[in-house]
Amino acid sequence: MILELHEKLKNRETTARALAESYLSRIWEYDGELGAYLTILEEESLRAADFVDEKLARGEEIGLLAGIPGAIKDNMCLTGTRTTAGSKMLDGYVAPYDATAVRKLREAGAVILGKTNMDEFAMGSSTESSAYRPTKNPIDTSRVPGGSSGGSAVAVAADMAVFSLGSDTGGSIRQPASFCGVVGLKPTYGRVSRNGLIAMASSLDQIGTFTKTVEDSAIVFSEIYGYDPLDVTTAESDSKRFEDFLSSDIRGLRVGIPKEYLSDDLDPRVREVTEKAIDRFRSLGAEIIDISLPHAKYALPTYYIIMPSEVSSNLARFDGIRFGVPVDDHESRSAEFGTLLETYLDTRAYGFGAEVKRRIMLGTYALSAGYYDAYYKKAQAVRHLIRKDFAEAYKKVDVIFSPTAPEPAFRFGAKSDDPLKMYLSDIYTVTANLAGVPAISFPIGTVEEDGKALPIGGHLMAGWFDEETMLRAAYAFEQAGVSDPE
Amino acid sequence: MLTVDEVKHIALLARIGLSDTEVETYRKDLSSVLDFFHELGDLVIAEGDADDGIPIKTNDYREDTVEDAGTSCREGIMNIVPVKKDGFVKVRSVF
Known part of the structure; x- marks a missing residue:
């Protein structure tokens, strides 16, 4: 065309x-x-x-x-x-x-x-x-x-x-x-x-x-x-x-x-x-x-550990300070506290939709102390096994x-x-x-x-x-x- | 199943404010996805098995020098800053 x-x-x-x-x-x-x-x-x-x-x-x-x-x-x-x-x-x-x-x-x-x-x-x-x-x-x-x-x-x-x-x-x-x-x-x-x-x-x-x-x-x-x-x-x-x-x-x-x-x-x-x-x-x-x-x-569970982990880190910049418009006039909280932490919490509560919040929290969990080895580190190891599968497969075939x-x-x-x-x-x-x-x-x-x-x-x-x-x-x-x- | 306190703790670490109804929703959602991850738990990986022999690209570093992005880029950036004062970016005090 x-x-x-x-x-x-x-x-x-x-x-x-x-x-x-x-x-x-x-x-x-x-x-x-x-x-x-x-x-x-x-x-x-x-x-x-x-x-x-x-x-x-x-x-x-x-x-x-x-x-x-x-x-x-x-x-x-x-x-x-x-x-x-x-x-x-x-x-x-x-x-x-x-x-x-x-x-x-x-x-x-x-x-x-x-x-x-x-x-x-x-x-x-x-x-x-x-x-x-x-x-x-x-x-x-x-x-x-x-x-x-x-x-x-x-x-x-x-x-x-x-x-x-x-x-x-x-x-x-x-x-x-x-x-x-x-x-x-x-x-x-x-x-x-x-x-x-x-x-x-x-x-x-x-x-x-x-x-x-x-x-x-x-x-x-x-x-x-x-x-x-x-x-x-x-x-x-x-x-x-x-x-x-x-x-x-x-x-x-x-x-x-x-x-x-x-x-x-x-x-x-x-x-x-x-x-x-x-x-x-x-x-x-x-x-x-x-x-x-x-x-x-x-592959799917591995992906859904590695991806949200990277998401939770990459999306930290959307905090109302570096990126995103700060929401700090939230009636229920900030009038009372008005701290930097409140700006973060309110900006991200308002600015992100449900799926984004879900993935950030999943990633935060997978990377948190006590769970890092069981989730993130394990997923990284499986990712290498998946790559190895492909390397093996491509010895026998050109495309999959x-x-x-x-x-x-x-x-x-x-x-x-x-x-x-x-x-x-x-x-x-x-x-x-x-x-x-x-x-x-x-x-x-x-x-x-x-x-x-x-x-x-x-x-x-x-x-x-x-x-x-x-x-x-x-x-x-x-x-x-x-x-x-x- | 995650507890209410666990969800609140994760949300705080993630810097996301949650209402009580949201805490309940995410308690359910996150738990079902975490259960799905358990499939990986059954997989035993022997020492050295996870080495795929594919070389990892090392980082490229550039000289740590100031590069002028030009007036239009600078203006473009200042135009999207929500609060400005005297040509500076104004943010909440971090102390």
């Missing part, structure tokens, strides 16, 4: 302004209902589009992303723009600088249409925990779009952006991509700079992309990855264009199927779609190999395939009262974050429910820094179509 638009811009069949205007008009028409955006940057995006058109008018070369309308999850800083991370705590926060990934997009000439809705501080699997508004799944508006990058997924799914950026700590790009029927890429940990991304769990967070096609995800990813002195966890690497390595020939590719991920309690409809997808890979000449990730069953989520998009309220039920949405995705490997979700089929065809995502993981092989496999699958292999 991006290549096509790029050609049209180059051949002057359309202008960047016309493109931006057509996407903005879709946003004005549909986003009142869908709620994908928290901030719409009409003036700024038209100015960026005009800049590209002026370049073209002067006969200058433009890059692939120049003039292409995109959206940014609201936990990434964009200079001069409100950046809330979906929280009341940052309601008045206007970013004084660009996140590195955002700066790279702007330098590439991309037109940023707005900032997208998300679960508060990226904590959630449904975008229901946004402090501002729910985001609805465009395929069935009675259902959630997944989360936490629900707004970014819907912006692309409903053609309110050509691409968007999201962040993925335990599945927050891939699960909403699966629910909305788009392609969601979480690169290897260390590929994309986290500078300017509001931190959730620093050892797991990674910025990635939402697009309609695998080729587009390769194009956007090629623009944003690379070493950044402002994020010491980024890896040194050559600059390459990942779209150049895409090929529909995957004969001999070794696709691992972890038996732990296709257990008996998997939704039979999801299983059926997944098995058809495996057949599709086989018919494309890939070698299907059964593998085991013996510690996979420990499974469903992205155990079910299609669920209805609003279906899980919001039961945190544990919500956490189970991440069961297939968290391992990639714990191990740090790249992963992608792409549409592999649909299941019928109440007359709606709900998308199901397939999930591929590859070895560390081997996005190339993973994108190639997903691309070949996509080119072959999602119909039956016959």
